[in-house]
Amino acid sequence: MDETVPEGHLARMKRVGFTIAEKAIESDLIEALNDALARLERDLGAKPAMNGFEGHHTVRIYNLLAHGAPFDAVPVHAAILPIVEGVLDAGCLVSSLSSIAIDPGERAQPIHSDDQIIPLAKPHAPVICNTMWALTDFTEENGATRLVPGTHLKPSPEYGGQYETIPAEMPKGSVLIWMERCGMAGARTAAAGGARASR
Numbered sequence: 001m002d003e004t005v006p007e008g009h010l011a012r013m014k015r016v017g018f019t020i021a022e023k024a025i026e027s028d029l030i031e032a033l034n035d036a037l038a039r040l041e042r043d044l045g046a047k048p049a050m051n052g053f054e055g056h057h058t059v060r061i062y063n064l065l066a067h068g069a070p071f072d073a074v075p076v077h078a079a080i081l082p083i084v085e086g087v088l089d090a091g092c093l094v095s096s097l098s099s100i101a102i103d104p105g106e107r108a109q110p111i112h113s114d115d116q117i118i119p120l121a122k123p124h125a126p127v128i129c130n131t132m133w134a135l136t137d138f139t140e141e142n143g144a145t146r147l148v149p150g151t152h153l154k155p156s157p158e159y160g161g162q163y164e165t166i167p168a169e170m171p172k173g174s175v176l177i178w179m180e181r182c183g184m185a186g187a188r189t190a191a192a193g194g195a196r197a198s199r
Helices: 006-016 027-044 081-087
Strands: 018-021 058-061 099-102 129-134 146-148 175-179 183-185 196-198
Touching: 006 018, 006 081, 006 175, 027 058, 027 099, 027 196, 081 129, 081 175
Parallel strands: none
Antiparallel strands: 018 175, 058 099, 099 196, 129 175, 129 196, 146 183
């Protein structure tokens, strides 16, 4: 099945729990997001949270929709929203929009699923669908998110457990989309110029 159209992406998500829409976002929007985030990081004095989950070398900014354009274009993008609606439905709601900038020297985040603390029997029908927009190239060396394929079909992964993972390597302008039941984690960074994303 063609994974460049929503139906192909949905089929892949059913199989492995995630998909990547490569170069789905127009370059002028990516640059506008990068410029706006650089300004916000400066104006807000954003610093790492200094904990094992959010990171010691990772800068996060939450509630980006409160800052208006260009962030308001993210939840309704025509290339991505149909895939999210295919996982959930057309009545889905935005729960958060944040940025993640991983700097060199970050340690790996514990493996987890985003429904880990939701009191539902696992596996269950999707209740959350996440997207991560690559505002830079994502490589294994610069901190591409790591995923555990197939865990969306099983009970929640053990928090911080050891699993065979794959990096969500993708070029700038691509979008990783995954079900909340899929085991994943932020990766350690070895390269200069870490990954930057909007989620």
